[in-house]
Amino acid sequence: MINAYHAHGAVTPFAVSEKPAALGEDIVWLDLLDPTTEEDRYVEQLLGIEIPTRAELKDFEPSSRLYIEKNAVYMTASLVWKADSEAPEITDIAFILTGGKLVTVRYADPKSFKLFTAALCRQPAEAPWVGKMLLARLLETIADRTAEILETAVVHIDELSKEIFRPRATRRPPQFLEDKLADIAAHHRLISKVRDSLGSLSRMLTFLLNVPQIHHHPEIEDLCKTVAHDIATLSEHAGFVSSNIGFLLDASLGLISVEQNAIIKIFSIASVVFLPPTLVASIYGMNFEHMPELSWTIGYPLALLGMVLSAVIPFFFFRWKGWL
Numbered sequence: 001m002i003n004a005y006h007a008h009g010a011v012t013p014f015a016v017s018e019k020p021a022a023l024g025e026d027i028v029w030l031d032l033l034d035p036t037t038e039e040d041r042y043v044e045q046l047l048g049i050e051i052p053t054r055a056e057l058k059d060f061e062p063s064s065r066l067y068i069e070k071n072a073v074y075m076t077a078s079l080v081w082k083a084d085s086e087a088p089e090i091t092d093i094a095f096i097l098t099g100g101k102l103v104t105v106r107y108a109d110p111k112s113f114k115l116f117t118a119a120l121c122r123q124p125a126e127a128p129w130v131g132k133m134l135l136a137r138l139l140e141t142i143a144d145r146t147a148e149i150l151e152t153a154v155v156h157i158d159e160l161s162k163e164i165f166r167p168r169a170t171r172r173p174p175q176f177l178e179d180k181l182a183d184i185a186a187h188h189r190l191i192s193k194v195r196d197s198l199g200s201l202s203r204m205l206t207f208l209l210n211v212p213q214i215h216h217h218p219e220i221e222d223l224c225k226t227v228a229h230d231i232a233t234l235s236e237h238a239g240f241v242s243s244n245i246g247f248l249l250d251a252s253l254g255l256i257s258v259e260q261n262a263i264i265k266i267f268s269i270a271s272v273v274f275l276p277p278t279l280v281a282s283i284y285g286m287n288f289e290h291m292p293e294l295s296w297t298i299g300y301p302l303a304l305l306g307m308v309l310s311a312v313i314p315f316f317f318f319r320w321k322g323w324l
Contacts, residue, residue, distance in 0.1 A: 002039055005029035005120065007129050028129050029102045031117075033109060049098050052076070054107050057092040066207040072098035073211050078200040079142060080193050081108045083149045088190045090197065095135060095204075097213065102131035102138075112145035113138075132213060136223040142201065143230045149194060150237055157187055157244060164252055177256050184252060188245045191238055198235045205231065276310030 007026045030043060032051070040051040049072045056064070057076055065076040074096055081091040091108035106113070116138050160183055205228040208214060214221050280303065293299040 001033045002035065002043070003031040003033070003117075005031065005117075005129075005134075028100065028131050029104070029134050031113075032103070032105045034107050035105065043103065047072075047098055047101070047103065049096065049103070051096075051103070051105055052094045057094055057105070057107070066204065068211070072096055073208075073213070075204050075207060076200075077204045078197050079108075079110045079112065080146065080149060080190075080197045081110045083111070083190065083194075084152075086186065088193050090193050095138075097131055097135060097211075100131050102134045104138075110142075110145070112142040115145060116141040132217060132220050133223075135208075136220050136227065139201070139205065139227050140223065140230075143227050143234065146194060146198065146201075146234055147230070149190070150234060150241060153187060153190055153194075154241060157241065157248070160184070160187070161244075161248060164248060164255070177252050177259070180252055181249070184245060184249050188242070188249070191242050191245060195235065195238045195242065198231055198238060201231050202228065202235065273311050273315055276314060277307035280307045280310055 004027045006024075007028050030047075032039060032043065035043075035051070040053070043049075044051050049070065052074070065074075067074050074094065076092055076094050078090045078092050081089045089108070091106065091110065093108075093110075094103075094105040096103040096105070104113075119141075120134075160180065164177065164180055205224055209221065209224055209228065214224060293303070296302070
């Protein structure tokens with residue numbers, strides 16, 4: 001699918017079957033969403049540039065992700081996709097500046113693109129857009145969306161922290177902490193992808209700020225510097241959030257160990273308390289012919305009393321020593 005955006009924000013979807021011979025001067029952005037091979041070849045003929053394929057977008061070699069070829073600036077960045085779902089992903093998107101136009105090639109539909117296109121069509125610019133300004137504004141929207149993802153994650157992590165460190169008087173359901181480990185892992189996976197995305201965007205903006213075409217437009221250059229600063233700040237914040245997640249993981253594992261140790265302690269106490277009565281009962285359960293206590297009238301009550309005292313005395317002795 002190809003969407004063509006005009007200089008004043010209007011959008012014109014068109015199919016390859018229409019095959020206009022050339023793009024109008026007012027078209028400043030071509031957005032290729034999950035393009036077919038035929039659509040790739042068609043845009044290449046229109047603009048005289050190469051369109052990266054899906055396989056080429058996944059190439060992690062820096063020389064293949066950021067370069068200039070035939071006066072066209074090629075940049076590939078990784079963005080977080082499906083951040084609101086249980087399985088967030090990373091998608092690679094190509095940004096191409098050529099002849100005052102912006103071309104984006106993507107095989108996913110991140111929410112940042114939806115937000116940007118909705119705002120673009122709802123509030124057309126007073127002055128005509130140019131490709132470089134569109135790119136800067138799009139990167140600004142991506143940074144804002146990333147900040148929103150982090151803020152949402154922080155809220156959820158804070159709620160998770162409250163559940164894990166609930167008051168000791170509150171009884172936890174069985175396997176409560178074990179279930180929370182899955183939630184911690186999900187947050188860690190999301191924040192890891194956010195950090196990967198921010199690192200990719202940071203490299204892209206560093207490259208973009210060194211492109212000669214940007215230096216001729218101080219307003220665009222200043223906006224790119226602002227976005228770069230925002231991304232650097234978000235990277236630091238993502239690192240802080242990641243460390244909090246690591247703390248929650250360590251704390252949860254520690255609490256699980258404490259609970260398991262408490263259970264083992266209970267069984268240990270029970271075994272120690274009932275060991276002396278077992279010894280007394282074993283003595284009087286022996287089938288010897290000469291056992292004077294067997295002929296006593298109060299032999300049975302005395303045996304029971306001996307078993308009780310052999311359990312109570314060690315218990316209070318351990319309490320006095322502070323072992324329990």
